[in-house]
Amino acid sequence: MSKYEVIIGLEIHVQAKTESKVFCSCKNSFGAPSNSSVCPICLGHPGVLPVVNREAIHQIVKAGLMTDSDIARYSKFDRKSYFYPDQPKNYQITQFDLPFCANGKIPIGGKGLSGEMIEPRDIGMERIHLEEDVGKSVHYSGSHSTVDYNRAGVPLLETVSMPQMHSADEAYAYVQSLQQIMRFGGISDCDQEKGQFRCDVNISLHKPGTPFGTKIEIKNLNSTRHIWLSINHEIERQTEILDDLEGTGPNGEDGKLPDQETRRWNDARGETVVMRIKETADDYRYFPEPDLPPVVLTDAQIDAFKAEMPMPPKAYREKFVNEFKITEYDAHVLTLDKSTADFFLAAGSKVKKPKAVANIMMNQLNALLSDGEKSLDETKLEPDHLVQMVKLVEANKIQKNAYAKLLPILMEEGGDVEKIAEAKGMIVELDTGALEAWVDEAIANNPKAVAEYKEGKQNAIQFLMGQVMRASKGKAAAPMVIPMLKKKLS
Ligand SMILES: [Zn+2]
Structure with missing residues (x-):
């Protein structure tokens, strides 16, 4: 047992299955030629107005109901401002303070990737909110980069767990359980190779009874195996840093607290590496989205969703x-x-x-x-x-x-x-005459086993049973053989 307690929270982006994108009528399709499924709305042209896709709302409410979440009767959209080429509007439409779903539960259990059994329990899910996916940058090393906006505007459910997992196996079980719920609900196929399920891990270590340690974020994990491996690597790496701090680590006395940083998994090296150091908390400056009205759901609407929930x-x-x-x-x-x-x-x-x-x-x-x-x-x-x-x-x-x-x-x-x-000759012989003949044959041919049975060796009857099955080429009705043998030998 490690002397540190591991605290893990997961933020997972799930692409919802819908015919069209979340705020325009472009097709939500994977694998189309670059920039073929775009329009002025998802390209962020000035003067256009987004309209929310009802199917996307249905999907997020279904996700909420299937995870025992509270469904908001009043929900609104917000703009998260940032500049990046994959988001031509310079803001992303998302939800800040009034998400569709809150206080859900994800049950975990079964076996972890290590093969260890996981104690069945529920992991809390703080929220699920609806937002638009961004475009995809493609980098050609040494020459140039391109952006494909087909993905911009695909409905994305962001799920945020409570920091309630304590091992890579538990995180694995959470991921597996969330994927199952999404697939059973027809909400998403969660195909990781198509980027439909992308995970960020928050992990810190601390001694039980002391405040939480420095939170490290591992970004953009798109394979369940990588999630598991990167958590295990981070536990090892942070344990070493904390041991150093106490003077018991491999680097002696020069310990310091882990840096608050964002890391990513490098599969070739089998370790997490620094992406960027965080100096302050992210400041994205959220504003209420003025172009979309708040979404009001009535009890009757939610009941209707419930009635057709898988x-x-x-x-x-x-x-x-x-x-x-x-x-x-x-x-x-x-x-x-x-x-x-x-x-x-x-x-x-x-x-x-x-x-x-x-x-x-x-x-x-x-x-x-x-x-x-x-x-x-x-x-x-x-x-x-x-x-x-x-x-x-x-x-x-x-x-x-x-x-x-x-x-x-x-x-x-x-x-x-x-x-x-x-x-195929698999039908069992039930005719007692035929059974009796095989049983008699086995008794006659195996006097040693018969003698042993009569001396009290119960195992001998199993041997005789085997002989009956052999003589009958497997056709003797097994449940009838032992009672018949016992009767004949008594
Ligand atoms: Zn569009």
């Missing part, structure tokens, strides 16, 4: 744990993506013991999907296939070990489970 990942997990009786951890794994969660929901609702379906999905199916590097959607497997498989096992028509043989066929070709099981 089920958040947490609600799936609660249903799986409370009604389907599976473990917290299994529920976490089965809700990592929406198609898996919906699949399990559909299959689990149709069987007596959903745990049996969960086991197949967590074990055999997961292994096959990761071997084939496929997602569930890319196969022909349907929830009903698992329902049929489980029901056939419950009826003693196939054995559990048939799952591993049936799944690859169903994933590749689909089809009727029972017919495939018949064609």
Whole structure:
């Protein structure tokens, strides 16, 4: 255990999925030719008027509802002034004091990237506000730079967490959970390679019981792995600085407090490096946006949004744990993506013991999907296939070990489970006469095991059971074999 407590807060920008941009009617599309999706509004020409996109408001309210946030009945936009080539207006339209959403919660749990289990709890989310994305500068080394304004005006949800995470694993779990919520809600695909999910980390270390340490910001992280790595590196780096300050660090006595600075992750070097030193707090000078009226939402409108809100990942997990009786951890794994969660929901609702379906999905199916590097959607497997498989096992028509043989066929070709099981000789022999013949054969051929069993070695019966299964080429109904063996040997 380190003697310092780590305090982490995350600011994450999520691009919302909408047809058009947030304040003009240009298409919100990624990958179009440079500067092809622009107009006088998103290029900041003088004299134009922005109009807020209702779909963007719907998306942010949905994000708020799915994170248990308070939704503002009265919200307004502000201008954040700064000069940079990617923002031709010299200000960004954002929200300062009256954001759409406040006091949300992001549940964390599951396993961290280190493989350690994370204690399930909620991390507070201070706010979500709506703003416009800026253009994208492209730098050609040594010669020139260009700016592509296709991204300028894409709706951006800025989410600000409370400083309540204490490790890289917890930050990882928060990021994963926020992405799930956005994806389940159809709010954003959170495709990091397309810049749809960008994270800034605030991190400081202090001794418990003393004031918070110097806050270091790590900017522009667009990979979950980089977020995790950069936090771990910062913990190491700041620990060393604080140890030096006490005279116990590797550099002896010349310690000083960490500089208040903004850093970025250098993946090639595997460390964070200084971007700029902060001398004072950022002073962006916010002004109320005079060209956009405040947004007023009525209770009826919010109720309507609520009524059509997709089920958040947490609600799936609660249903799986409370009604389907599976473990917290299994529920976490089965809700990592929406198609898996919906699949399990559909299959689990149709069987007596959903745990049996969960086991197949967590074990055999997961292994096959990761071997084939496929997602569930890319196969022909349907929830009903698992329902049929489980029901056939419950009826003693196939054995559990048939799952591993049936799944690859169903994933590749689909089809009727029972017919495939018949064609492949997987149907179990239930005829007691046939079973008895195999059991008698196993007893006759294995006098040593029989003697051992009679001396009280319970394991011997498992061996005899194996012999019965071998003689029957796997067709003997396993649940019937042991009682029959026991009866014959008593
Ligand atoms: Zn435009």
